[in-house]
Amino acid sequence: MRKILLISGKRKCGKDFISERLLNRLANRAIIVRISEPIKREWAEKLKLDINAMLSDGPYKEQYRRDMILWSDEVRSKDYGFFCRAAMKKAPLESIDYVIVSDIRRKNDIRWFYETYGHQMIHTIRLTSQVATREARGWQFTAGVDDVPSECDLDDSIFDLELENDSEDKSGEKLIERLMTNLQLN
Numbered sequence: 001m002r003k004i005l006l007i008s009g010k011r012k013c014g015k016d017f018i019s020e021r022l023l024n025r026l027a028n029r030a031i032i033v034r035i036s037e038p039i040k041r042e043w044a045e046k047l048k049l050d051i052n053a054m055l056s057d058g059p060y061k062e063q064y065r066r067d068m069i070l071w072s073d074e075v076r077s078k079d080y081g082f083f084c085r086a087a088m089k090k091a092p093l094e095s096i097d098y099v100i101v102s103d104i105r106r107k108n109d110i111r112w113f114y115e116t117y118g119h120q121m122i123h124t125i126r127l128t129s130q131v132a133t134r135e136a137r138g139w140q141f142t143a144g145v146d147d148v149p150s151e152c153d154l155d156d157s158i159f160d161l162e163l164e165n166d167s168e169d170k171s172g173e174k175l176i177e178r179l180m181t182n183l184q185l186n
């Protein structure tokens with residue numbers, strides 16, 4: 001593994017969208033890791049919910065988001081690296097060049113990656129979108145979701161690269177080009 005790309009940003013700013021486009025661009029040299037996956041898996045198991053519906057980007061996920069945040073915060077308060085570690089456990093690090101972590105939400109997530117892999121392995125990337133853009137993509141302010149640390153903890157952080165994802169571009173080409181050039185990925 002050469003680099004780990006930690007992608008963060010507010011809801012509906014395009015973290016998944018850009019991560020998928022970047023994955024296509026890097027072809028079989030990269031994988032996407034989602035910290036939310038082990039969270040959703042454990043939560044679904046606990047409550048006997050449909051894990052596939054939880055992992056997809058639909059209303060089912062939104063319905064359980066608030067409770068899941070509360071429960072996962074409790075787990076993190078005892079071990080801040082718990083879900084990062086669980087998510088990275090399945091990554092085939094020897095056979096790929098890049099790991100794209102598409103849902104970084106907290107300072108402690110970034111801290112865990114720095115401590116575990118070293119600063120030289122990590123690039124932090126912040127995606128931003130105007131409120132109007134996010135609304136057009138389906139975002140609605142939700143108390144208990146948009147005003148809690150899982151959404152706001154990184155608001156005052158500094159990132160290696162910040163990219164605006166406002167212009168709708170189905171291929172995501174321009175943004176990916178900027179990302180590749182700025183971080184000198186090849």
Ligand SMILES: Nc1ncnc2c1ncn2[C@@H]1O[C@H](COP(=O)(O)OP(=O)(O)OP(=O)(O)O)[C@@H](O)[C@H]1O
Pocket residue numbers: 009010011012013014015016017018057137165166167168169170171172
């Ligand atoms: N540059 C873009 N061009 C066209 N559509 C986009 C672009 N960026 C994002 N979208 C669309 O906006 C919607 C939200 O994007 P996405 O799911 O990637 O956001 P997210 O940051 O992962 O959100 P969440 O935190 O809620 O999971 C998706 O339907 C996605 O296809």
